[in-house]
Amino acid sequence: MTEESLFESAKPEKTLQEPGMDLGVxxxxxxxxxxxxxxxxxxxxxxxxIPSGGFDGGIIVACTFILLMxxxxxxxxxxxxxxxxxxxxxxIGALLFFIFIGIAVSFFPSGFSSGSMLFQAGLIPWMNISxxxxxxxxxxxxxxxxxxxxxxxxxxxRILLSRTRKKR
Amino acid sequence: MIYSLSLLLILIGLxxxxxxxxxxxxxxxxxxxxxGINLFILLLGWRKEAVAPILDLSKNPxxxxxxxxxxxxxxxxxxxxxxxxxxxxxxLYEQYGTFDTTKMKEEE
Amino acid sequence: MIEVIIGIFIxxxxxxxxxxLESKDLFSAVIAVGAIGLAESVCxxxxxxxxLAASQAVVEALTLVILIRAxxxxxxxxxxxxxxxxGMGFYFVLLIITALFLLHAAPRFFPMQDxxxxxxxxYLLPLSSSHNLVDEVVLTNRLIDTVGRTAALFAxxxxxxxxxxxxxxxxxxxxxxx
Numbered sequence: 001m002t003e004e005s006l007f008e009s010a011k012p013e014k015t016l017q018e019p020g021m022d023l024g025v026x027x028x029x030x031x032x033x034x035x036x037x038x039x040x041x042x043x044x045x046x047x048x049x050i051p052s053g054g055f056d057g058g059i060i061v062a063c064t065f066i067l068l069m070x071x072x073x074x075x076x077x078x079x080x081x082x083x084x085x086x087x088x089x090x091x092i093g094a095l096l097f098f099i100f101i102g103i104a105v106s107f108f109p110s111g112f113s114s115g116s117m118l119f120q121a122g123l124i125p126w127m128n129i130s131x132x133x134x135x136x137x138x139x140x141x142x143x144x145x146x147x148x149x150x151x152x153x154x155x156x157x158r159i160l161l162s163r164t165r166k167k168r
Numbered sequence: 169m170i171y172s173l174s175l176l177l178i179l180i181g182l183x184x185x186x187x188x189x190x191x192x193x194x195x196x197x198x199x200x201x202x203x204g205i206n207l208f209i210l211l212l213g214w215r216k217e218a219v220a221p222i223l224d225l226s227k228n229p230x231x232x233x234x235x236x237x238x239x240x241x242x243x244x245x246x247x248x249x250x251x252x253x254x255x256x257x258x259x260l261y262e263q264y265g266t267f268d269t270t271k272m273k274e275e276e
Numbered sequence: 277m278i279e280v281i282i283g284i285f286i287x288x289x290x291x292x293x294x295x296x297l298e299s300k301d302l303f304s305a306v307i308a309v310g311a312i313g314l315a316e317s318v319c320x321x322x323x324x325x326x327x328l329a330a331s332q333a334v335v336e337a338l339t340l341v342i343l344i345r346a347x348x349x350x351x352x353x354x355x356x357x358x359x360x361x362x363g364m365g366f367y368f369v370l371l372i373i374t375a376l377f378l379l380h381a382a383p384r385f386f387p388m389q390d391x392x393x394x395x396x397x398x399y400l401l402p403l404s405s406s407h408n409l410v411d412e413v414v415l416t417n418r419l420i421d422t423v424g425r426t427a428a429l430f431a432x433x434x435x436x437x438x439x440x441x442x443x444x445x446x447x448x449x450x451x452x453x454x
Contacts, residue, residue, distance in 0.1 A: 051222060051327035053411040055244045059334050066341075094430060101419065127415050131426065135244060138433040139338070142251045145440050146345055149258070159262065170279060172378070173286040179374065180290060184297045187363040192302055192347045196309050199339065200293045203316050206332075207286070210323055217278075218324045221409040231324035237413040239328055241425040247335050248432030254346040255439040267347075 019073030029071040036064040044132040048124050054131030061132060062139035074148060083144070086137045093133030100127050171211060177204035191260060191267045195253050202246050206239050282322055289315050303348055310340040327410055 020026065043050070044057030069077035104123045152159065181204055184197020213232030221233040257267070264272045289312050296308035313336025320329040414422050 047411050048407050051220065051408060051410065052330065053240070053327065053408070053414065055240060056327065056331050056334070059244065059247075059331070059338070063334065063338070066338075090430075090433075094426070097423075097426065101423065124412070124415050128411070134426065134430065138430065139247065142248075142433055142436050143338075143342070145437060146251070146254070146342060149440060149442075170283055170286065173283060173290070175378075177286065177290055177293060179371065180293045180297070182370075183367055184293075186367050187360055188297065189360060190302075192343075193297060193305065195343070196296055196305055199309055200296070200312065203289070203312060206328075207316060207319060210320065210325060210328065214323050220324045220326050222326075222407070233409040233413050234418070236325045236328060236410045237418050238421065239325075240331060240410065240414060241422055241429075243328065243331050243335050245425045245429045245432070247338060248429040248436075250339050251342055251436045252432045252439075254342055255436045258346055259439055 019075065021071050025071050029067055033064055033067060036067065037061060040064060040132070040136075044128045045125060047128040054128035055135055057128065058132035058135030059139065061136040062143075065136075065140045066143050069144065069147065074144060078144070081140065083141070086141045086144075089137040090134055090141065093130050093135075093137065096130035097127060097134065100130060171208070174204055174208045174211060178208065180204075189269050191257050191269065195250070195257065198253065199246075199250065202242075202249075206242060209235050209239050209242075278322060282319055285315050285319050285322070289319075303344075306340065306343045306347065309343075310336060313339070325410075327408075 040057050040060035040063075042057075043052035043060060044054055047053040047057065065077060065081055068080060100123055104127075178201055181197050181199075181201025184200060185194055188194055188197065213235035215229040215231065218229050218231040221230045221236070260272070261267060264275055266272065292308050292312045292315070296305045296312070299305050299308070313332060317329045317333040317336070320326075320332055
């Protein structure tokens with residue numbers, strides 16, 4: 001027996017490769033993902049009382065879905081929030097923002113009342129929610145595209161390939 | 169004194185844009201310049217012993233909220249800018265195979 | 277006292293920026309920019325802007341992730357012979373012009389805190405109530421600026437997705453003979 005065949009028998013069998021990261025990361029992310037999403041939602045809804053707002057809340061909600069994508073792989077993350085849904089949410093958020101601007105300007109200045117509860121504060125929480133929809137969905141879409149493509153040398157030329165689908 | 173230090177940060181970012189050949193270093197120069205500009209605009213609304221402009225506006229000199237409102241959306245838009253530049257860098261790498269601008273000029 | 281602390285942080289940012297631009301390894305340059313963002317977040321907190329500090333911390337983490345994903349490859353982590361001579365000469369001239377301007381304008385503009393008026397103490401404080409004043413200014417007083425910057429963010433992200441598309445635009449194959 002040669003040395004190479006000795007080392008070949010000592011190698012483990014080829015294990016099935018699971019997408020994502022280790023089991024410890026998945027366990028920790030299972031506990032943390034609900035808290036992150038709740039915190040992002042809280043930051044948008046209380047944007048008129050607490051130093052946060054639509055932009056902060058939207059970025060934190062996008063970070064939640066990026067955590068899903070990093071820990072479990074992109075297939076699992078796209079089952080929670082697909083590509084078409086993210087594209088439409090981005091457009092719907094921008095449209096709602098403009099609609100609320102129109103309503104607020106036409107009812108000026110009683111559109112921006114200065115209460116402190118959620119439905120007494122006028123139109124500011126609704127504008128925060130629409131901005132959070134736009135910013136969150138668009139940042140998640142950008143990250144999912146950047147995570148999926150890479151440059152590969154195929155037949156002497158470099159092309160941009162996708163990791164998850166079949167090659168052209 | 170602090171204003172001239174933040175101006176120095178802007179000038180270092182400008183150095184990164186003009187004098188570097190690698191595309192990634194140019195992107196880092198743009199990011200440093202954006203950080204310096206945000207800091208300078210925020211410094212224009214600062215008083216000595218200033219407090220954050222929330223919930224109690226009568227006691228101390230309050231920091232000016234208008235420059236903060238201007239910088240807030242610029243930070244989020246800067247993230248979109250970085251993603252656009254990185255997408256361009258990926259396409260450049262796919263086309264020329266390198267991140268060096270002088271080699272891109274030679275190859276063309 | 278706070279001025280000295282903020283000055284120390286800004287000096288740390290300047291040193292980090294020089295390290296990021298002059299290092300030969302791309303990976304350490306990207307990590308140095310992340311450290312600059314963290315120091316800037318602490319500066320925002322010391323200057324009385326807690327909303328900006330939270331926003332800056334999250335954005336620089338996402339910036340780090342995007343940069344590392346796109347630029348670090350196995351065969352490209354080292355950079356050699358990186359400075360252009362023509363660019364250095366032009367930058368030197370620019371620095372001299374900036375230094376001359378500052379020397380001429382310095383007795384008028386420094387210290388800046390006595391020179392700038394307080395806009396909000398005149399116009400905003402009699403009108404509003406005690407809430408998050410920054411969010412209120414963003415969405416009521418400066419709404420046009422917010423609309424413009426949201427449109428810029430939207431356009432940048434749609435542009436990113438358009439650049440990284442995989443299907444190429446095919447020209448029509450038939451030629452027109454006129």
